[in-house]
Amino acid sequence: MERRVRVRFAPSPTGALHIGGVRTALYNYLFARQHGGDMLLRIEDTDSTRFVPGAEEYILEALEWLGIGIDEGLRMRNGKIEAIGEHGPYRQSERREIYHQYVKQLLDSGHAYIAFDTPEELEAKRAEIPNFQYDARTRMQMRNSLTMSAEEVKALLEKGEKYVVRFKVEPDEDVHVHDLIRGEVVINSNILDDKVLYKSADDLPTYHLANIVDDHLMEVSHVIRGEEWLPSAPLHVLLYRAFGWSDTMPQFAHLPLLLKPDGNGKLSKRDGDRLGFPVFPLEFHNQKDGTVSSGYRESGYLPEAVINFLALLGWHGSGDKEMYTMDELIQEFSLDRVSKAGAKFDYEKGKWFNHQYLQLRSNEELAEMFLPTLKENGIENPDMQMVATVVGLTKDRVNFVPELWEQTNFFFVAPTKYDEKSLKKRWKEDSPRHMTELLEVLENAPAWDAETLDGIVMPWIEKREYGVGIVMNAFRICLVGAARGPHIWAITDVLGKEETLKRVKDALVRLG
RNA sequence: GGUGCCAUCGUAUAACGGUUAGUACUCAAGAUUUUCAUUCUUGCAAUAGGGGUUCGAUUCCCCUUGGCACUACCA
Numbered sequence: 001m002e003r004r005v006r007v008r009f010a011p012s013p014t015g016a017l018h019i020g021g022v023r024t025a026l027y028n029y030l031f032a033r034q035h036g037g038d039m040l041l042r043i044e045d046t047d048s049t050r051f052v053p054g055a056e057e058y059i060l061e062a063l064e065w066l067g068i069g070i071d072e073g074l075r076m077r078n079g080k081i082e083a084i085g086e087h088g089p090y091r092q093s094e095r096r097e098i099y100h101q102y103v104k105q106l107l108d109s110g111h112a113y114i115a116f117d118t119p120e121e122l123e124a125k126r127a128e129i130p131n132f133q134y135d136a137r138t139r140m141q142m143r144n145s146l147t148m149s150a151e152e153v154k155a156l157l158e159k160g161e162k163y164v165v166r167f168k169v170e171p172d173e174d175v176h177v178h179d180l181i182r183g184e185v186v187i188n189s190n191i192l193d194d195k196v197l198y199k200s201a202d203d204l205p206t207y208h209l210a211n212i213v214d215d216h217l218m219e220v221s222h223v224i225r226g227e228e229w230l231p232s233a234p235l236h237v238l239l240y241r242a243f244g245w246s247d248t249m250p251q252f253a254h255l256p257l258l259l260k261p262d263g264n265g266k267l268s269k270r271d272g273d274r275l276g277f278p279v280f281p282l283e284f285h286n287q288k289d290g291t292v293s294s295g296y297r298e299s300g301y302l303p304e305a306v307i308n309f310l311a312l313l314g315w316h317g318s319g320d321k322e323m324y325t326m327d328e329l330i331q332e333f334s335l336d337r338v339s340k341a342g343a344k345f346d347y348e349k350g351k352w353f354n355h356q357y358l359q360l361r362s363n364e365e366l367a368e369m370f371l372p373t374l375k376e377n378g379i380e381n382p383d384m385q386m387v388a389t390v391v392g393l394t395k396d397r398v399n400f401v402p403e404l405w406e407q408t409n410f411f412f413v414a415p416t417k418y419d420e421k422s423l424k425k426r427w428k429e430d431s432p433r434h435m436t437e438l439l440e441v442l443e444n445a446p447a448w449d450a451e452t453l454d455g456i457v458m459p460w461i462e463k464r465e466y467g468v469g470i471v472m473n474a475f476r477i478c479l480v481g482a483a484r485g486p487h488i489w490a491i492t493d494v495l496g497k498e499e500t501l502k503r504v505k506d507a508l509v510r511l512g
Numbered sequence: 513g514g515u516g517c518c519a520u521c522g523u524a525u526a527a528c529g530g531u532u533a534g535u536a537c538u539c540a541a542g543a544u545u546u547u548c549a550u551u552c553u554u555g556c557a558a559u560a561g562g563g564g565u566u567c568g569a570u571u572c573c574c575c576u577u578g579g580c581a582c583u584a585c586c587a
Contacts, residue, residue, distance in 0.1 A: 010587095011587090012586080012587050014586080014587075044587065046586090046587080047585095047586050047587065049586085050586065050587080115585090117585095118585095119584090119585065122584090122585085130513085131513070131514070131583090133514095133583080162585090163585095164585050166585095179517095182517070182518090185516070185517080186516095187515070187516065188515085191514070191515050191516090191583085192515095193583080195584095196584080196585050198585090199585045200585090201585070202585090206584095206585070206586080206587085207586075207587050208587095211587090226581095227517070227518090227580085227581065227582095228581055228582070228587090229581095229582090229587090230516065230517065230581075230582080231515075231516060231517090231581070231582040231583075232582075234516095254517085256517090256518080256580095257580070257581070259579090259580075261523080264579070264580075265579095265580075265581095266580075266581075312524065312525080312536095313524070314524090316524080316525050316526075317526095318526075318527095319526075319535085320525095320526070320534075320535040320536075321535095322524095322525095322535080322536055322537095339518095339524090339525075340517075340518055340519090341517090341518050341519060341579090341580090342517095342518075342579080342580060342581090343523090343524065343525095344522095344523060344524075345523090345524095346522095346523045346524060346537070346538085348523080348537060348538055349523075349524065349536080349537045349538085350537095351537090352536085352537055352538090353537095394549085396549080396550050396551085397548085397549050397550065398549095407548095407549085422547080422548095425547095426547075461546095467546090468546050469546050469547085470546085471546080472546035472547080473546060473547055475546090476546080476547055476548095477547090480547085480548095482547085482548080483547040483548065484547060484548035484549075485547070485548065485549090486547095486548090486549085487545095487546090487547095488546070488547085
């Protein structure tokens with residue numbers, strides 16, 4: 001029974017898509033691509049109270065930025081949301097009519113019933129009975145279509161009484177879930193409660209119902225999702241059976257959770273700001289509560305670094321290889337190499353990945369990405385060739401593009417102050433005299449390339465027995481303002497003769 | 513509390529039932545260097561505990577301990 005591989009990523013638009021969700025999307029995508037199947041995106045917005053405006057756009061934009069392609073459902077293309085595919089609509093809030101018929105089917109077949117208990121009544125019940133659960137043991141004490149006469153139910157419905165539809169879980173049965181990562185998981189139906197499948201208050205199903213109906217209708221073959229769903233997987237198996245869809249039930253794979261780097265628990269939205277690193281792909285301005293959360297993109301991360309980093313949090317190839325392109329991941333990813341234990345989020349490793357990928361980008365690309373930072377520092381319309389050169393000189397020193405500024409600022413702005421520590425260590429009594437002489441040597445240089453300069457300066461130092469270190473470091477302080485930066489001749493090369501000499505003269509005036 | 517999932521250096525992980533338990537990040541030291549950094553080399557550091565099965569267990573089984581998740585008219 002060859003079934004086309006079809007997987008889905010089905011987020012809720014309740015805020016920014018957090019990094020664990022991104023990883024789930026990535027694994028789904030890798031699995032789909034590897035098997036030549038389809039990656040769908042469906043929006044699960046069945047909780048109208050938690051809806052956050054802008055969240056849907058955010059999710060789609062994040063996936064677009066990361067290169068996680070969507071074949072069907074909703075996706076973002078050049079800032080516009082588009083819907084593609086024959087199984088739509090792909091927002092659950094737009095599928096109300098579809099769910100109605102399936103709720104009815106379950107009601108008619110006796111797999112579900114109508115319950116009128118109000119939230120207040122349920123709360124009272126929970127307060128009264130410890131560990132109260134709405135199930136086979138308790139449902140006959142409640143106000144529902146199992147305990148009330150048909151006329152009574154009908155009357156309440158006609159009166160417009162609010163109700164929910166609950167799934168009727170049969171007791172004393174071991175429910176088996178086959179998980180591609182964890183193997184066979186068995187749970188007794190006694191511990192399952194009669195889950196709410198539909199709420200009349202907003203005329204919407206809950207996750208469980210909508211999820212099963214949509215996955216069935218959309219012909220999803222594999223459900224790859226976070227481990228937090230494992231406990232409800234048996235319920236889902238029961239639902240497929242109640243609908244008579246056991247034959248085409250998707251295969252399940254429950255992914256290990258992403259854990260906090262420190263302490264315990266799963267990585268949460270708040271950890272980002274608490275620990276000082278992003279937990280969201282893009283910066284998010286929450287219109288509902290006014291908060292702003294930092295994002296990987298705005299922090300200077302390259303999408304390929306984020307992908308590589310995330311791919312290795314919970315999955316690993318058989319060898320020592322760690323640098324993977326998306327294509328290589330698609331090639332080598334496999335669910336049976338996904339680990340079972342939760343993975344602590346190691347931000348330092350993420351920085352290292354970004355460093356690696358930064359080195360792989362061309363100087364021209366990086367120069368382009370560096371532009372906003374330059375502008376922030378007052379450098380408008382710089383010579384791009386020059387920017388590319390200085391970026392090439394310094395990129396191996398940084399993890400993020402914005403950090404290039406502290407490595408290259410002296411190329412753009414002449415020093416006016418000199419680092420105290422450097423002066424103390426490198427600016428000696430003889431330094432002014434050395435610099436004055438060096439000025440003359442440089443003035444008379446027949447050419448300004450590194451080789452020429454090195455060829456005249458070094459013999460001069462040797463002849464005068466000044467010591468390379470003392471002269472060159474003083475020279476460096478004049479040009480940079482501190483004892484740091486790339487090779488000195490690389491600096492003079494970018495600065496040019498005029499600027500180089502000017503900086504030495506200025507330093508002589510200021511430092512005496 | 514109940515149910516389920518999980519357990520190799522600090523972190524992410526590798527290891528047909530047979531290895532001096534490997535790799536990367538982090539950290540430390542050294543080398544290189546006219547500075548800072550990069551780079552290179554070296555080092556520190558793990559099979560949670562206890563029982564089995566086996567000639568042999570990180571690997572299979574059980575128990576203990578610990579961690580995590582779920583336990584809503586949220587997903």
